[in-house]
Amino acid sequence: MNAVVLVILVPFLTAIGTALLHDRPRAESALNAVSCLGLAAFVFWLLAKVDADGPQVSMMGGYAAPYGIAFVADRLSCIMLCLSMLVASVVALYVPWTVTPLQQSHFFYPLFQVLLLGVNWSFITGDLFNLFVSYEVMLIGSYGVMMCGSSRQQVRQTLTYVAINLLGGSLFVVGLGLVYSIVGTLNMADIAVVTSRLAGPRAGMLTAASMVLLAVFALKAAAFPLFFWLPDSYPIVPLGVNGFFAGLLTKVGIYSLLRVFVMTFRQPGNELALQALLVASAFTMVVGVLGALCQWEVRRVLSWHIISQVGYMVMGIGLAADAGIATAAVAATIFYVVHHIVVKASLFLVGGIAEEISGSGRLKEMGGIALAAPGAAALFFVSALSLAGMPPFSGFLAKLVLVRTALRGAHFWVVAAAVATSFLTLLSMMKIWSYAFWGDWHDAPPRPLWRRMAAPVSVLVATTVLLGLWAQPFLRIASDAARGIVDPVDYVHAVLGPEASVEARSGVGAIASAHLAAEGRP
Amino acid sequence: MNAESPILRTVARYAIPLTMLVALRIFFQGHDLPGGGFIAGVLLAAAGAIHLLASGVGGAARVRWWRVAVLGLLVSVSNGIWPMLLGHPYMDNEFLHLGPIHLPTATFFDLGVMLIVVGTLMTIFVELSLEKR
Amino acid sequence: MELPLAIAIALLFAGGAYSILRPNFFRIVVGFGLLSNAVNLLMILCGGFRSQTAAPFVADPRRVDGLMDPIPPDIILTAIVISFAVGALFLTLCYVVYREYGTDDPEALPVREPEDWAGGPARGAGLPRYEE
Numbered sequence: 021m022n023a024v025v026l027v028i029l030v031p032f033l034t035a036i037g038t039a040l041l042h043d044r045p046r047a048e049s050a051l052n053a054v055s056c057l058g059l060a061a062f063v064f065w066l067l068a069k070v071d072a073d074g075p076q077v078s079m080m081g082g083y084a085a086p087y088g089i090a091f092v093a094d095r096l097s098c099i100m101l102c103l104s105m106l107v108a109s110v111v112a113l114y115v116p117w118t119v120t121p122l123q124q125s126h127f128f129y130p131l132f133q134v135l136l137l138g139v140n141w142s143f144i145t146g147d148l149f150n151l152f153v154s155y156e157v158m159l160i161g162s163y164g165v166m167m168c169g170s171s172r173q174q175v176r177q178t179l180t181y182v183a184i185n186l187l188g189g190s191l192f193v194v195g196l197g198l199v200y201s202i203v204g205t206l207n208m209a210d211i212a213v214v215t216s217r218l219a220g221p222r223a224g225m226l227t228a229a230s231m232v233l234l235a236v237f238a239l240k241a242a243a244f245p246l247f248f249w250l251p252d253s254y255p256i257v258p259l260g261v262n263g264f265f266a267g268l269l270t271k272v273g274i275y276s277l278l279r280v281f282v283m284t285f286r287q288p289g290n291e292l293a294l295q296a297l298l299v300a301s302a303f304t305m306v307v308g309v310l311g312a313l314c315q316w317e318v319r320r321v322l323s324w325h326i327i328s329q330v331g332y333m334v335m336g337i338g339l340a341a342d343a344g345i346a347t348a349a350v351a352a353t354i355f356y357v358v359h360h361i362v363v364k365a366s367l368f369l370v371g372g373i374a375e376e377i378s379g380s381g382r383l384k385e386m387g388g389i390a391l392a393a394p395g396a397a398a399l400f401f402v403s404a405l406s407l408a409g410m411p412p413f414s415g416f417l418a419k420l421v422l423v424r425t426a427l428r429g430a431h432f433w434v435v436a437a438a439v440a441t442s443f444l445t446l447l448s449m450m451k452i453w454s455y456a457f458w459g460d461w462h463d464a465p466p467r468p469l470w471r472r473m474a475a476p477v478s479v480l481v482a483t484t485v486l487l488g489l490w491a492q493p494f495l496r497i498a499s500d501a502a503r504g505i506v507d508p509v510d511y512v513h514a515v516l517g518p519e520a521s522v523e524a525r526s527g528v529g530a531i532a533s534a535h536l537a538a539e540g541r542p
Numbered sequence: 543m544n545a546e547s548p549i550l551r552t553v554a555r556y557a558i559p560l561t562m563l564v565a566l567r568i569f570f571q572g573h574d575l576p577g578g579g580f581i582a583g584v585l586l587a588a589a590g591a592i593h594l595l596a597s598g599v600g601g602a603a604r605v606r607w608w609r610v611a612v613l614g615l616l617v618s619v620s621n622g623i624w625p626m627l628l629g630h631p632y633m634d635n636e637f638l639h640l641g642p643i644h645l646p647t648a649t650f651f652d653l654g655v656m657l658i659v660v661g662t663l664m665t666i667f668v669e670l671s672l673e674k675r
Numbered sequence: 676m677e678l679p680l681a682i683a684i685a686l687l688f689a690g691g692a693y694s695i696l697r698p699n700f701f702r703i704v705v706g707f708g709l710l711s712n713a714v715n716l717l718m719i720l721c722g723g724f725r726s727q728t729a730a731p732f733v734a735d736p737r738r739v740d741g742l743m744d745p746i747p748p749d750i751i752l753t754a755i756v757i758s759f760a761v762g763a764l765f766l767t768l769c770y771v772v773y774r775e776y777g778t779d780d781p782e783a784l785p786v787r788e789p790e791d792w793a794g795g796p797a798r799g800a801g802l803p804r805y806e807e
Contacts, residue, residue, distance in 0.1 A: 025632040081633040179768045197721035
């Protein structure tokens with residue numbers, strides 16, 4: 021279905037359109053919002069279609085599969101696209117109140133659309149090389165957005181962000197070259213077919229080469245030893261769009277890990293990468309939350325929490341090394357990603373509202389927001405409890421599913437780290453709550469702008485409540501998507517035609533379906 | 543560089559049209575030989591650079607060159623949409639039959655690339671010429 | 676042909692890594708340039724490069740043997756453009772930081788900037804509004 025291309029074509033054309041409307045800021049922001057909302061409607065329709073009819077493929081220029089550029093929308097891609105467009109729409113309705121004229125004159129809206137283009141492209145692409153290009157497009161957009169306004173602090177932190185990503189980009193090309201020299205193709209479906217039959221020294225070489233890509237994706241996801249760039253660079257992102265950064269950019273790394281290391285590389289020995297991720301995940305969770313506990317600015321606390329939350333998702337991917345629980349672990353990861361993107365974006369956006377109300381981002385200078393603006397306090401309260409994993413919100417369920425899977429695989433030490441991190445998360449959320457929201461409010465009324473900013477955010481907060489109370493459909497689609505990743509028969513057939521066959525990795529498919537049958541699922 | 547140098551201005555009078563002609567040749571050669579929009583764009587920008595050196599930055603600074611680049615992007619991207627309207631994949635190659643000339647849509651893609659390169663390079667040249675020391 | 680190319684790649688990687696670790700912005704920029712060239716050469720090597728293979732311009736569609744695999748040059752071309760663009764941005768940023776802080780040593784930069792930093796460039800009261 022050729023319309024799949026629209027998810028990258030629409031942001032591309034909107035970037036051009038907003039650039040051409042550069043002299044008319046109101047029209048520019050209106051076009052930005054309309055395009056985001058329209059594309060959001062399209063991707064939700066696409067998810068319904070893919071769920072009913074199987075993966076949809078569009079070959080660029082009509083060239084056939086392993087050689088041409090494939091855009092593939094399967095369930096996982098569509099879930100990620102829905103999340104990205106949901107957050108983008110909320111951000112597009114939020115930023116008109118926060119963007120300064122100077123930021124607008126530095127091409128804020130076109131750069132935001134380029135960022136969106138890169139993110140959507142990385143979710144829809146069907147080959148490793150396009151994944152690299154989409155990373156770079158996304159990064160170029162993010163450099164531009166990060167520097168919007170050009171304060172000294174922004175330029176300087178962007179410098180380190182650019183340096184670390186230049187290194188990541190170079191490593192990505194190294195990994196691509198090594199993988200290409202071993203399997204002779206870069207199409208993900210084709211690699212899955214080739215590697216599922218790979219054995220002997222070539223399989224070992226591929227595992228070694230894939231470690232380079234593992235480092236690149238872990239860097240992007242900010243997993244344990246490669247997280248250091250994140251807490252300094254995210255706080256300088258302009259208000260509003262930082263919700264999109266926090267929600268989506270590290271999750272592109274998580275998505276790539278799922279897509280490449282669980283679905284694409286299927287040679288014996290690939291479990292090594294996943295086991296390494298499992299060890300890294302425990303450190304990521306604990307280090308992230310400890311970092312958050314000793315920060316005194318809202319944005320810095322929340323940035324460190326991104327790292328600690330990434331730990332949970334990496335843990336889910338790491339659990340997939342265990343063939344018996346692979347499908348359940350991937351399903352739990354996907355559900356966690358859904359929960360996390362919604363909650364993290366809403367926390368950053370509510371944090372922005374709190375800064376707007378009290379005029380400062382330092383916790384010790386804030387206070388009394390619960391008295392001045394109870395609506396904003398309620399939004400923060402729900403998101404914070406959801407992040408910490410309190411019932412009845414989505415965080416509780418996401419952590420429950422993940423921990424249950426880990427217990428099934430008898431990984432008790434990871435579960436211990438996860439539960440301890442959850443308590444510490446609650447502690448640091450209470451810190452923000454008691455410093456910023458409780459206490460006395462000085463007399464002046466809060467700036468009234470916050471109500472307009474809060475309206476779009478309440479959609480995200482409502483989503484986390486919905487995910488917690490009415491989870492069955494979401495869990496169902498997450499576990500269907502997981503089955504498509506662990507055992508990608510539909511994906512490979514959609515891309516390469518019905519003759520291609522992919523063998524299940526060391527009996528993973530058989531064991532996983534036995535488990536699903538035992539749980540009474542189809 | 544002295545913008546009033548008569549030697550430079552005389553050379554520029556002949557060099558600029560010549561460079562543009564070569565750019566045109568290379569642009570059309572790019573269909574099945576090395577060449578194409580990128581190189582043609584670089585050559586056109588080189589002609590622009592000669593103009594900046596010979597006649598100063600005054601005239602060129604009045605054009606908003608980044609808009610040329612954005613228009614080129616629009617040409618390249620929207621060129622791929624046309625086959626989609628006919629039910630083909632995005633960026634599929636269609637042919638326009640104008641009598642004996644068969645014009646592929648890839649030509650318009652390359653035209654867009656050329657505009658992007660010219661616009662970007664001229665933006666850089668003009669900004670660098672305007673920078674105060 | 677593999678061995679000299681492999682040695683060249685190793686030297687470029689070593690030089691790039693050494694330059695990136697120097698406490699000097701200009702050397703870091705040069706280091707990233709060396710690194711991207713090392714990566715591109717590695718890509719050529721990974722594409723099965725032999726000294727006898729010809730560039731993949733197909734004059735006669737029936738005779739394609741002896742031509743190089745066109746995918747690695749394709750990837751390299753894209754990687755060159757991207758690393759050029761991002762490298763130019765990086766150089767510009769280095770220049771701006773040098774101009775603003777008066778130092779070309781990344782370690783000599785102040786850790787925090789208290790005067791214009793309160794959780795980032797927000798719009799709240801007491802923060803610079805960035806209006807000209």
